[in-house]
Amino acid sequence: MNINNNANNQKKRSFIEAARQTQIVECAIETIASLGFAQASLAQIAKRAGISTGVISYHFKSKEALIGQVIEKVYTSGDSYMHPLVQSATSARDMLSVYIESNIAFMSAHKTYMLALLEIWSGIRPKEGKESFVFSLQEAAIHDLEQIFQFGQMNGEFRTFSPRVMAITIRQAIDGVPPQIMTNPELDLDAYAKELITLFQLATDQNVTL
Structure with missing residues (x-):
């Protein structure tokens, strides 16, 4: 097992996950501002971000x-x-x-x-x-x-x-x-x-x- 490669992969995943979370939060802000809080569903946020609602659920439990x-x-x-x-x-x-x-x-x-x-x-x-x-x-x-x-x-x-x-x-x-x-x-x-x-x-x- 290559420990260094595993560590590097973990860092890359963490970096990508952090970037994805930031993207989702920013898209949530834009969606809420444009549609209103009540209409800003996870589906609408996902649509703006160009991802599935499952990706949002992966990063945020609710x-x-x-x-x-x-x-x-x-x-x-x-x-x-x-x-x-x-x-x-x-x-x-x-x-x-x-x-x-x-x-x-x-x-x-x-x-x-x-x-x-x-x-x-x-x-x-x-x-x-x-x-x-x-x-x-x-x-x-x-x-x-x-x-x-x-x-x-x-x-x-x-x-x-x-x-x-x-x-x-x-x-x-x-x-x-x-x-x-x-x-x-x-x-x-x-x-x-x-x-x-x-x-x-x-x-x-x-x-x-x-």
Whole structure:
């Protein structure tokens, strides 16, 4: 038995399987965005991917499992884009501006992702254990903002306020973008981001007395 050849074959299979899974997830996103969550059957996703439904079932044990990967893909892609940009900022105020700007820039560049996510939120009924998965992703985003606010309050850039309340408020404002993309595709998202930056810079400014 040639152990090295077996190892190489396993690596090749793993690489091919990973590539196939990525393709299925991307096709699922496109199908959900174009047809809606209810109409995005495994058959429709397979048709878009040019494969059989059996191939999808081989990689994902259920549609629910596939949808979970779609949600994770959208969140992790956004985080991978935003994180290095936010970390490159040297002040809390700049971090806040970059956070808002980069988040909306990602949404603008990935409108299909946003439409798919909006369809999922509108159509899915989470089963036991799935709410905690989504909640953990949302909590991670809120936690990132809380850290920015705590840093800014510690060094005197931001006034005293509840970091969690402010973080949730900003997330709600940003998460209002996907519905706008769907209903108002001509919306100027650059202007939208600038307005949010101004709004929350004023809301957190150390020199503003409320």
